[in-house]
Amino acid sequence: DIQMTQSPSSLSASIGDRVTITCRASQSITNYLNWYQQKPGNAPKLLISTASSLQHGVPSRFSGSGSGTDFTLTISSLQPADFATYYCQQSYSAPRTFGQGTKVEIK
Amino acid sequence: EVQLVESGGGLLKPGGSLRLSCAASGFTFSSYSMNWVRQAPGKGLEWVSYICSLSKTIYYADSVRGRFTVSRDNAQNSLYLQMNSLRDEDTAVYYCARESITGARDFDYWGQGTLVTVSS
Numbered sequence: 001d002i003q004m005t006q007s008p009s010s011l012s013a014s015i016g017d018r019v020t021i022t023c024r025a026s027q028s029i030t031n032y033l034n035w036y037q038q039k040p041g042n043a044p045k046l047l048i049s050t051a052s053s054l055q056h057g058v059p060s061r062f063s064g065s066g067s068g069t070d071f072t073l074t075i076s077s078l079q080p081a082d083f084a085t086y087y088c089q090q091s092y093s094a095p096r097t098f099g100q101g102t103k104v105e106i107k
Numbered sequence: 108e109v110q111l112v113e114s115g116g117g118l119l120k121p122g123g124s125l126r127l128s129c130a131a132s133g134f135t136f137s138s139y140s141m142n143w144v145r146q147a148p149g150k151g152l153e154w155v156s157y158i159c160s161l162s163k164t165i166y167y168a169d170s171v172r173g174r175f176t177v178s179r180d181n182a183q184n185s186l187y188l189q190m191n192s193l194r195d196e197d198t199a200v201y202y203c204a205r206e207s208i209t210g211a212r213d214f215d216y217w218g219q220g221t222l223v224t225v226s227s
Contacts, residue, residue, distance in 0.1 A: 032212065036214075043202055046215050049207070087152055089152075089154075094166040098144075098153065100151050101151040
């Protein structure tokens with residue numbers, strides 16, 4: 001099975017900060033990497049697919065990059081709505097493993 | 108509008124069985140692969156099972172293989188998860204999620220989840 005490792009597991013940031021979350025796969029997943037946002041009490045929401053494709057309706061302050069084993073989710077200017085937990089997921093092979101999550105909190 | 112609505116969760120004792128359902132609407136259900144994903148209280152997301160559009164390909168997480176069975180009824184636009192021999196560690200919110208048809212295999216729509224609590 002492919003293991004997904006996110007870092008950090010949590011971070012504190014201020015409104016307007018640039019935030020970067022990394023995700024590493026235990027083997028190459030080419031670009032089959034997706035990012036989800038989850039707010040308390042809600043289902044996850046797909047933000048980015050295939051490493052860098054922003055989903056319709058997702059603000060452009062979100063971006064994704066990477067290929068192979070190393071990937072990054074960047075929020076260019078953190079907004080109040082962005083405080084949430086973010087998960088990466090590989091869709092290269094089954095099982096479709098998730099990272100452990102990164103909780104973004106208010107500083 | 109795409110909608111996925113899970114049902115069937117509840118409280119039961121270890122060793123018990125439960126069948127979850129996911130009712131789909133707003134899209135051609137028979138064209139999409141579907142997944143179950145769970146989230147234990149305060150924990151992260153764990154993928155549970157996958158079923159392709161025509162039920163020919165099915166996958167399970169190691170943690171549930173042999174105890175859980177995924178199925179679907181395309182005529183009824185419904186996805187199911189039969190859960191047997193339940194354990195305390197199966198306590199979680201269970202989500203059904205649609206796998207996108209683009210080839211990216213991301214989960215583009217999710218239900219609101221149904222809570223399964225296993226406790227003696």
